[in-house]
Amino acid sequence: MDTSQKTIVVVDDTPENLRLLVGILKEQDYIVRPAPSGMLALNFVRATPPDLMLLDIRMPEMDGFEVCKQLKADAQTRDIPVIFISALDEVADKVKGFSLGAVDYITKPFEAEEVLVRVKTHLTLHDLQQRLQESNARLQKEIAERRQAQEALLQSNQALEHRTQELSDTLQHLKLTQQELIQAGKMAALGQLVAGVAHEINTPIGLGVTEASFLQRKTRELFDAFSAGTLKQSGLKKYLQLALDSTTSILSNLTRSAELILSFKQVAVDQTVQEKREFNLKTYLDEVLLSLNPRYKRTQHRVSIACPDNIVLTSYPGAFMQILSNLIENSLLHGFEQIEAGHITLTVTPHDHDLILEYRDNGQGMTPEQQQKVFEPFFTTRRAQGGTGLGMHIVYNLVHQTLGGQIECHSERGRGTTFRMQIPLEPRSEKHHPYTQKEDS
Known part of the structure; x- marks a missing residue:
């Protein structure tokens, strides 16, 4: 304990006793303030509260008992340790002193070592008591804050569990929808698509449930x-920190699940019924290109279409719109990722009873591995950026199922990508419902 920082008020009406006590304490580097009377001592203490007080009992005008009584009645001074020093050694005097709030009682004549030990002991106890009070105050504050944090976390957990249950219910609904679609025979490849959706959704939901349980x-x-x-x-x-990390992970997985559910709904549930009708292919493709113009008009990319003016089809125009939209979106997102001025061309050529549509871009191209997987559902190189990997799978099914044609991909890294489609002039007689929403592949 650093005694040089401790202040002690010594009260005694006998000058010799006062000088003796002051000398003993100053030798230990205490800051000592002598007071020859009780009234003067009260004035000292109220002006600048000390760390401890040595108080004589028998004094004129105001004795030590009265001084102690007034100190303990004042909230500003009641916690100051008081040690009585007196020639009175009767038990009754000591009991009275302790009952008034004194912490110790030294009987005259005294030894210097005894005074110093008792002073040091009670200063240490006083310091510990103050620290304990401060710690208790901080603890009470922390307890209140922790209660609030705990209640907030419990509410957050309940909300997350509710959201997870909602997503699980939605997954069950999607599985039922899958069975209905397969039985209806609307699309031969839908079984594989739904299985992929279920697998994709199960992964983030499983991770979310695991994190929520943890x-x-x-x-x-x-x-x-x-x-x-x-x-x-x-x-x-x-x-x-653990709760922040876990809730961030849960939210990310739930958001991913919601995106996949929306994609599946767009692909398999909310398909817009479209009727077969007669239309001029060149005119319709130009209209589609005009509607897509806002997607790339602020870039330096160019799209051009070469199609004879006299091709009139009785088919599903929405399918052609979705094919062209998804192919252009694929080029913008992937082919031209690091290219400022890309060029896209669509060439349409009649061939016997078929149409040959050749879509070409001069983008960065694909690797052989990417070409093999380009039409697979959920294959994407942009999953971290939110891609679902359904765009080119939609194109494949529109060409094969809705229009009854074929599509193949040719690409080299650094030399662009070509999609060649061979489509019958007359699509298959049974009605198919093409997709009506673009998907980022």
Whole structure:
């Protein structure tokens, strides 16, 4: 303990005793303030409260008992340790002194060592008591804050569990929808698509459930530690960081699940029924290109179409629109990712009873591995940016199922990509419902 920072008020109406006590204490580097009377001592203490007080009992005008009584009645001075020093050694005097709030009682004549030991002991106890009070105040504040944090986390967990249950219910609904679609025979490849959707959704939902369960267990452990009084600040900080990481992961997985559900709904459930009708292919493709112009008009990319003016089809115009839209979107997102001025061409050529549509871009091209997977559902090189990998799968099914044709891909890294489609002038007689929403591949 640094005694040079401690202030002690010594009160005694006998000058010799006062000088003796002051000398003993100053030798230990205490800051000592002598007071020859009780009234003067009260004025000292009220002006600048000391760390401890040595108080004689028998004094004129105001004795030590009265001084102590007034100190303990004042909220500003009641916590100052008071040690009585007196020639009175009767038990009744000592009992009275302690009952008034004194912490110790030294009988005259005294030894210097005894005075110093008792002074040091009570200064140390006083310091510890103050620290304990401060710690208790901080602890009460932390307890209140932790209660609030715990309640907020519990509410968050409940909300996350509710959201997870909603997504699980939606997945069950999608599985039922899958069975209905397969039985209806609307699309031969829909079974594979739905299986992929279920697998894709199960992964983030499973991760979300795992994280929610882990967070619930850690929350229960925190609550148990709090209830037992063993919770430490370091443990709370560690838990809060863990909770932040877990809720971030859960939210990310739930968001991903919602995106996949929306994609499936667009692909398999909310397909717009379109009627077969007669239309001029060149005119319709120009209209589609005009509607897509806002997608690339602020770039330096160019799209050109070469199609004879006299090709009139009785087919599904929406399918052609979706094919062209998804192919252009694929080029903009992937082919031209690091190219400022790309060029896209669509060439349409009649061939016997078929149409040959050749879509070409001068983008960065694909690797052989990417070419093999380009039409697979959920294959994408942009999953981290939110791509679902359904765009080119939609194109494949529109060409094969809706229009009854064929499509193949040719590409080299650094030399662009070509999609060649061979489509009958008369599509298959049974009615198919083409997709009506673009998907990022």
